[in-house]
Amino acid sequence: MQLAIPFMQFRGGSSKGLYFLASDLPSEPAERDQLILAAVGREARQIDGLGGAHPLTSKVAVVSRSSRPDADVDFLFVQVVVGENRVDTTPNCGNILAGVGPFALEAGLIPVQGDTTTVRVYMLNSANLCELTIQTPNGKITYEGNAKIDGAPGTSAPVICNYLDVAGSICGALLPTGNTKDIIDGIPVTCIDNGMPVVVINAQDLGKTGYESCAELTNDAEFRAKLEAVRLKVGPLMNLGDVTKKVVPKMTLIAPPQNGGHISTRTFIPHTCHDAIGVLGAVSVATACILPNSVTEGIAVIPEGNPKNLSVEHPSGEFSVELEQDANGHVIKAGLLRTARLLSRGEVYVIV
Known part of the structure; x- marks a missing residue:
């Protein structure tokens, strides 16, 4: 039989996903995940679901009112791994x-x-908070505005995102290996987690310029095998365990900026080169740029002042991140601009 589940679909930043109320999904995680797979699509084409057959369009948000005094809503992010029938x-x-x-x-x-509404979101995946400021003129949400982000067409109303103390949210520490720089297979890397576990690598150390197209990097099997070998070895070092079937850590190649930014990047999620760069991935890379002795030293251009505004270049443009540091140099807040738009709402039918 088919089961109807209420949903909304949003473009969030440069991604797209289905949004569900937690109360409309099973409370048991395994059962919930199977329903999500049925809704998005289990196989690579996702022909029998609402996914777009791409990691950036195979995402799900599960949202509920929060019982926490410091949050308005709880948010669980679910990545459907395209073609692998798992999340x-x-x-x-x-x-x-x-x-x-x-x-x-x-x-x-x-x-x-x-005229603006602030929503405090508790991120269940990492047990951290983020404040979202949304445009609500005349008491109603609007999606119209002049804010533009690379990786999404047109302009929209801005969504201001302030991440609060997200260092080590997945791995337990900003530098989960305990080092600013490690050597893996003879390759210097910086393993960092300021909201997203990322392994930062100088592109030249892997025989690349760092300016290649996504297709060129994705289709280079020898290069990707070398990159994956590093990823599998750093997984346990970053307290992530066996990452064979995980989408983290993200692997980011860096090179000197080309277009007036502070660093140029190519990121993999985990085996396909990202057309842009993820929000928290950009935060982690930007944080690596301001750490002494990281692999970004001599490559990144570091701005003066506090907070520091860093432009992270990526294949389809740039991503600006504002990092605020305390007196000891620790990053205590990461602010950035996103946009979002409601695309559809209704019921998705799944076979149970």
Whole structure:
């Protein structure tokens, strides 16, 4: 039989996903995940689901009112691993997070507060908080505006995202190996987690310029095998265990900026080169740039002042990150701009 499940679909940042109320899904995780797979699509084409046959369009948000005094809503991110009939709830997704505030308003989970509404989101994947500020002029949410982000067409109303103390949210420490720099298979790497576990590597150390197209990097089997060998070895060192079937850590090649930014990147999620860069991945890379003795030294251009505004270049543009440090140099807040738009709402039918 077919079961009808209420949903909304949002473009969040440069990703797209299905948003569900937790109360509309099974409470048991394994059963919930099977329903999500049925809704998005189990096989590579996702022909029998609503996914887009790509990691950036095979994402899900599960949202509920929070019982925490410091949060309005709880958010669980679920990545459907395309073609593998499984999900991964290890990482966060800052792009899908950008749609959580609008979804909470559309679903009636929280009231509008004025011309702007701030939604405090507790991220269940990492046990961290993020404040989202949404445009609600005249007491209604709007998606119209002049904010533009690379990786998404047109302009929209801005969604301001302030991540609060996310260092070590997945791995337990900003530098989970205890080192600013490690040597893996003879290759210097910086393993960092400021909201997203990332392994930062100088592209030249893997025989690349760092300016190659995504297709060129993805289709280079020899290069990808070398990159995956490093990823599998750093997984346990980053307290992630066996990462064979995980989408983290993300692997990011870096090179000097080309277009007026502070660092150029090519990121893999985990085996396909990302057309852009993930929100929290950009935060982690930007943080690596300001750490003394990381692999970014001599490659990244570091701005003055505090907070520091860093532009992370990627294949389809750039991503600006504002990092605020305390007196000891620790990053205590990461701010950035996203946009989101409601695409559809209704019921998805799944076979049970």
